Amino acid sequence: MPRERKSVNSDVTTADRLIPVAAALFRRLGYGQTSTRELALRLGITSATLYHYINGKDDLLFQICSSALTHIDEAVRKATASAPVEKKIEVAIRSHLICALIDSDSHATMLVEMKALPTERKAAIIRQRDQYEELIRTLIVESQQAGVVRADIDAKYVALALLNLLNWSIFWFDPNGSLSESELADVLSKVFLDGVRASEP
Amino acid sequence: MPRERKSVNSDVTTADRLIPVAAALFRRLGYGQTSTRELALRLGITSATLYHYINGKDDLLFQICSSALTHIDEAVRKATASAPVEKKIEVAIRSHLICALIDSDSHATMLVEMKALPTERKAAIIRQRDQYEELIRTLIVESQQAGVVRADIDAKYVALALLNLLNWSIFWFDPNGSLSESELADVLSKVFLDGVRASEP
DNA sequence: GTCTATACTTCGATAGAC
DNA sequence: GTCTATCGAAGTATAGAC
Numbered sequence: 001m002p003r004e005r006k007s008v009n010s011d012v013t014t015a016d017r018l019i020p021v022a023a024a025l026f027r028r029l030g031y032g033q034t035s036t037r038e039l040a041l042r043l044g045i046t047s048a049t050l051y052h053y054i055n056g057k058d059d060l061l062f063q064i065c066s067s068a069l070t071h072i073d074e075a076v077r078k079a080t081a082s083a084p085v086e087k088k089i090e091v092a093i094r095s096h097l098i099c100a101l102i103d104s105d106s107h108a109t110m111l112v113e114m115k116a117l118p119t120e121r122k123a124a125i126i127r128q129r130d131q132y133e134e135l136i137r138t139l140i141v142e143s144q145q146a147g148v149v150r151a152d153i154d155a156k157y158v159a160l161a162l163l164n165l166l167n168w169s170i171f172w173f174d175p176n177g178s179l180s181e182s183e184l185a186d187v188l189s190k191v192f193l194d195g196v197r198a199s200e201p
Numbered sequence: 202m203p204r205e206r207k208s209v210n211s212d213v214t215t216a217d218r219l220i221p222v223a224a225a226l227f228r229r230l231g232y233g234q235t236s237t238r239e240l241a242l243r244l245g246i247t248s249a250t251l252y253h254y255i256n257g258k259d260d261l262l263f264q265i266c267s268s269a270l271t272h273i274d275e276a277v278r279k280a281t282a283s284a285p286v287e288k289k290i291e292v293a294i295r296s297h298l299i300c301a302l303i304d305s306d307s308h309a310t311m312l313v314e315m316k317a318l319p320t321e322r323k324a325a326i327i328r329q330r331d332q333y334e335e336l337i338r339t340l341i342v343e344s345q346q347a348g349v350v351r352a353d354i355d356a357k358y359v360a361l362a363l364l365n366l367l368n369w370s371i372f373w374f375d376p377n378g379s380l381s382e383s384e385l386a387d388v389l390s391k392v393f394l395d396g397v398r399a400s401e402p
Numbered sequence: 403g404t405c406t407a408t409a410c411t412t413c414g415a416t417a418g419a420c
Numbered sequence: 421g422t423c424t425a426t427c428g429a430a431g432t433a434t435a436g437a438c
Contacts (some may be wrong), residue, residue: 002402014394014403023218029316029317030231030233030314030316030317031231031233031234031319032231032233032234033232033317034234034412035431035432036431036433037430037431037432040390045404045405046404046405047432048405048406048407048433048434048435049403049404051243051432051433051434052404053403054404056432056433057431057432057433078364081247086357089397093431102274103414110311113231115229115230115231115233115409116233116234119252129306140409144399147399148398148399149397149398149399149401150397150398150399151399152319153255153391153392153397155387157385158392158397159430160370160373161366161388161397163369164365164366164367165365165366165370166365167225167369168365168368168369169361171366172361178356184358185279187354187358187362188362190354191354191359191362191396191422192396192397193392193395193397193398194396194398195392195393195394195395196290196347196351196359196362196393196394197349197350197351197394197395198345198349198351198352198353199348199351201328203411207406216423236412236414237414237415238412238413238414239412244421246421246423246424247416247423247424248413248414248415249416249417249422249423249424249425250421250422252414252416252421253421253422256415256421257414257415258413258414258415
């Protein structure tokens with residue numbers, strides 16, 4: 001029986017590297033400052049070969065944005081579905097952060113470079129983003145109805161405050177720093193749920 | 202006595218419009234996607250005339266970033282200096298938001314397009330940003346020492362959580378929406394200081 | 403799937419007249 | 421302070437051979 005290579009194959013193909021390498025460059029330089037030549041150089045191919053994989057530069061940005069949003073929506077939806085209502089927010093915070101920080105190049109690019117997409121594709125991404133924000137809002141509403149979350153602030157703004165806390169973390173979190181993804185989830189859960197005011201002594 | 206025009210002059214010159222118009226375009230399209238021709242068009246001049254005011258395109262981005270950071274640092278520093286320690290954080294939240302949301306094009310551009318600056322200028326802006334973040338961190342430390350803010354979370358992360366809350370607001374706040382800048386400050390102060398957990402019934 | 407070569411466009415910036 | 425005209429560089433993308 002001949003030595004098989006297939007799923008046991010650990011080769012990383014150019015196709016596999018395309019999106020991660022593009023996301024890293026778009027994040028560091030910005031979409032508009034990243035040339036297809038520079039991207040090809042990093043991939044070890046010529047810019048002509050790059051066009052064997054894509055139809056245009058914005059294909060890359062669209063795929064990055066779309067898959068980032070698909071992944072985080074699925075992750076948070078699945079994790080919160082099976083959690084008891086008192087734990088849904090903590091579970092959402094943790095699953096969101098794990099997903100966004102593990103692939104932070106894609107998520108940072110999605111959040112910041114979305115605007116560079118052509119009109120129709122931008123609209124599609126914005127619909128996806130709105131759908132995810134709707135998921136978060138629903139979690140807040142459920143928590144309010146269960147008496148777990150204060151109801152004196154409109155769920156809409158509670159949800160946006162939570163997204164503030166989660167989204168901007170991507171831009172300063174250091175995977176080699178003193179805090180792990182999970183520890184950051186603990187910190188943000190504490191701040192979001194209990195606030196930073198000192199309890200009475 | 203001839204009809205004088207000077208400080209009573211309400212003419213808006215091209216020089217005055219330069220930065221605001223550039224900031225609005227950079228925000229909507231991104232720095233890399235904004236051409237000097239498009240900018241000149243919006244100003245009602247040619248791109249050649251634009252170069253009477255600037256030495257290069259990145260002058261505009263640098264001025265936007267630098268003045269945004271100078272203004273917010275001054276505003277928050279001044280407002281918090283005269284506030285009692287129990288009120289410093291609320292005052293910081295309010296003054297930060299007022300400053301950032303009134304000139305949201307500049308602040309959004311600073312936060313997101315900073316990376317497009319040439320190396321030295323980028324370093325200068327990052328120093329300015331770090332100095333502002335240091336101001337926020339100092340306010341947290343002072344509040345912890347006064348027993349106003351919980352001390353079981355490192356001031357560094359309390360400050361970053363606060364900056365998350367403040368910075369990302371710029372990207373969804375709608376000046377024509379149902380919430381004013383001041384009302385948003387109230388909401389974020391409540392969430393940050395007291396958390397969203399429902400109090401015992 | 404990768405290359406060389408290059409077409410075509412747009413960009414940032416300058417020269418020099420008014 | 422504004423223009424017309426234009427340069428040279430860099431960009432995206434394609435043609436066609438291997």
